Amino acid sequence: MTIAKTLLYAVLLLIIFAAPFLFPDFRTQLATLWLMIIVALTWDMTGGQMGYNSLGNIFFYGTGMYACAVVGIAIAYPVAEYTNASGGGIYKFTDTQYFLGAALGILFAGVFCSLCALIIGYFTFSLRGPYFAIGTLGVAIAAGELVSNWDFVGGGQGIALPVYPNDLDEGKLFFYFLFAGTGIILFIFLNWMYKTRFGAAINAIRDDEEKAEAMGIHTLRYKLTTWAIAAFFVGVAGGISAYQLIHFEPLETAYQTINLGIFMVVCVLLGGKGTLWGPIIGAIIFQVFKEVTWNYLLGWQWVALGALIVVTVVYFQDGIMGWLKHTKPEWFGIRVEKSADGGANS
């Protein structure tokens, strides 16, 4: 790593740590920004790097929430009894029960979502292009409907988890750093993974899956592994969200296909598919745009957001990083044949 790069990462880390103290009123929004970064980065693993546009990654967010909540409750009380009483104030959690439940629940959420990805992926990865997108969307919608009819996890009412035991502001910091920590680990992991042979192999699947198969690459195994890793991090993020939001319900919060499910795709398109920084930049711009319009264009916020999505999808599909790659290929070490006898048609 060069000195400039080390310096850049040091400054970024400093900003990450200082942000919630510099802007104490925006702690929740900053935590949400990290959530957006996590879901955008994980969406790009399959959508950008592997060429499989999933519209169902929100399934792992919702499933992560429920998996985490069930474990978090189960270590102290029978789940069915608890959800039947809608949580309420009857069930007290000690500090140890709260933190142990959250920790185990969040980890379980990640592992459980990975397993789900392996099973769902085994069936859906035989679909290509738009069929994969619709197939995965179907899984997410069906899961939302199923869970909202399942009384064990509270049915349509959802689940109310215990409130953060100490000071509420401290709680906001706690969740901010949980999200930020997960995001940083994810970034470091992807920064490494995209440089390995595995990273190259999933790029090969994106560029020409038939060729990759003909060269003997274990395509299905790599596709499942990629999605399982993505699902782990989305599941963890869902688990953290469950405790942060305290109460959540199946259709609007957990399996929110039309909100977060679409936002994560827009973040990636805006920032640039198939790049490490694109999803992060996209998530930041998207989140700022969303918060600004919610505050200053109230009543028109959905129109503004819709306009942003339309403009991105129609005119700016390659995103910011994609546009930079085209205009300044030398920044990315891309060199093309320019000699007279070279062109692709000779």
Place this chain on the structure above:
Amino acid sequence: MTTIIEVSDVSKSYGGVVANKDISMKVEQGGITGLIGPNGSGKTTLFNSIVGYHPIDSGSIKFENKEISKLQVPEIARLGLLRTFQQTRIYGEMNGVENMLISQPHRKMSLRDAFTVNKKEDYERADHLLEFVGLYEKRFLQSGSLSFGQQKLLEFAMALMNEPTCLLLDEPTAGINPTLINGLIDRLRRANEEFGITLFIIEHNMRVIMNMADHIYCLAHGEMLAEGKPADIQNDQRVVDAYLGAH
């Protein structure tokens, strides 16, 4: 010589069209075998059947005495039976070296091996093979921007990187500048002699295939028309008729 690919009574139809009918043939280990025939005679269909691209209707295909007609494309490729495409397929967004590194054999690569970065030897081997096909100077260029002929050479180098025991080439000289063809023939021969790779080649350029192959099969209308040494095939009246449309 031992037989490396053995095709027995293979048939394949697309709906009502019979593309291959009771084809039987052998590819000898270490040699160069040619497959010729007029357009639409079923050559590429036979290639696709061998590499597992589609299921065959009947018959058997053996590679190194192992039945492979029920295996999937990547499984067959990992056995060491590799093919190149008539319409060249490379990863256009990546440069030559990256294309080469992706093509390393995944035969023994476990998932754990995949999560490692490429070693210095891998880069050296990639450079060496790129030099072998004459693309060393252009190795850092985005490969989609190379000419069609250069992309074909790159695809050939990628196939060599994969260390196959047998390589199926679908029209390796099609679309290549005639002055480059001799160089390509030379490299194919060297791949056969120096690396010991068995070659099985579909080719329309008679000068090329008659020069290279030690045994030739000729297909017409999905059926095996003739086989033999290049000289015999050249003088076979049935082959001449098939090409002139008398069959």
